[in-house]
Amino acid sequence: MPPSDAPARPASAAHTVRIAEDRDGQRLDNFLLGYLKGAPRSLIYKLLRSGQVRVNGGRCKPERRLEGGDEVRIPPIRLDDPADKGTPAKGLLEAMEASIVFEDARLLAISKPSGVASHGGSGISFGVIETLRALRPRESLELVHRLDRDTSGLMVIAKKRSALIELQALMREEGGINKRYLALLTGRMPDGVMSVDAPLHVGLRQGGERHVQVVTSASSSAGKASLSHFRVLERRGGQSYCEVRIETGRTHQIRVHAQHIGHPVAGDDKYGDEAVNKRLREQVGLKRLFLHAASLEFALDGGKTPYVLNAPLAAELVDVLDRLA
Template sequence: MAETSTKGAVRTVDVADDRGGQRLDNFLLGLLKGAPRSLIYRIVRSGEVRINGKRAKPDSRLAGGDRVRIPPVRLGEPDAGEGPPIAMAERLAEHIVFEDRALLVLNKPCGIAAHGGSGVRFGAIELLRRARPNESLELVHRLDRDTSGVLVLAKKRSALLELQRQMREGGIRKKYLALLVGRMAERSFTVDVALQKSVLSGGERMVRVTADGKDSVSHFQLIERRGGHSYCEVRIETGRTHQIRVHAAHIGHPVAGDEKYGDRDANRRLREQAGLKRMFLHAASLEFALDDGRSPYLLSAPLAPELAAALDRLG
């Protein structure tokens, strides 16, 4: 990545070929270490950032050879106060469960979004960039805010592009652990119903089953029954928003603790009986290979302690 700059002046950066396809906002976050996403959005939307001399949007896709104009940015200005607290960033870094030269893997706690935006000031990616200011980190995939478990970040652009390709082509094996409300009649079954995202009048995002939605396939396998509920392994062929949660609700066995698609009465009883105060959905493992199959990975994260404790209380 070639760059011409002087301190406190406009910079012009030539985009390297391996950065082709990257969103402008993510490109700038990687260059302007410590800059909050709100500041990135402001300088792009104001027209201070240009691609090949033209105005751009935060989600504009870059191509190798593009020239990006970047205005002088003082990270001491008020916007910078919106960045993640270093103490919080360091606490999250303690949840890293695997790292090599290509990848960093986090056992994401419940309650932390994968990334900032839509009313969320910052998420796991912003926190880890704060904890690792001299490293290039990009999200490979996402997890719901209330889902814990394996979250993969790429340290190399080549690994990011390869894993995103495998995600699109179904080459990554994903396993989740979930507690479903009620007793499943069968030990294993597949839900193959299309899903479609919609936004309610208040801005809340919902997903519903609809014939003209996107293909979505989830495989449920009962592990054991606990307290009249079903502890399951779930493998997904597709990675639609809220897929497991909507599929589980569709078959009449919603995910325990799910406040959006779940059973409110059952959730209340589980809080009282098992101390379950969050959604019982955990991304347990991802399996794939890099380097044309020469570098296999099996990335796993142990069940969150509060979920294991709830299972124990259910007997």
């Protein structure tokens, strides 16, 4: 039985992995994404839905928290050797190197450009983590969290396993990590803070594309509790430039909550207003989602070591605001 951090290679038969004690508390889907390096997310969730992955002999949901000593059945699958993918393009390597905004002995923080995925899969060979590993081949780097491909801004990568475990625990705690975003919402938002407490459900469309929606039925248990706070910083060109703070980190949370209150994020081609997006593209050159992860605040070492990490608003979004004035 291989250890949990053994490299996953093409297997002709199912095998079982015993979870190491230092992975206690890790989500099952995140463990599989790390263990089956290169496997598309859609394949991971298909294996889970079909019951081909089992924990201690039983079927489990993606959000199942693993415990040290658990035994995870890995079905026979074939994955391409990472060496077959080559290396990231020079431009991507340079962009990732230039995106670093903070680093110490245990953490690395970048300001992710829009259009770069957090990790490879589903036709994407190189995301943030693969590119950083190519830049730092002798370091052990792990994603602490993810951002949507079209969202820019702050991402934190752990250089030490202990930091990863502590940060993931903080993410599960209410108020453990303070997350602040900047967004341009379409239309005129009211003054003050608008809090949106609306549960979200992630569904899969044909082809494996994720689509999130608010669960409106009070009796439904399908949605996960989700809370966002929107505050207008200024209004420009009939639109609302806002600070957004989130107390949960659900998939597409800000985008879906903004749509729910009738002020979708500008440039959002999935949940946004097509006519407004077209007008902003033609008039002020907005060619991407106007959503930026601006800052994270947390403390490691049981609260003894505070971190305040910031990523300045992407240059192309600053230009859009200037043109809207």
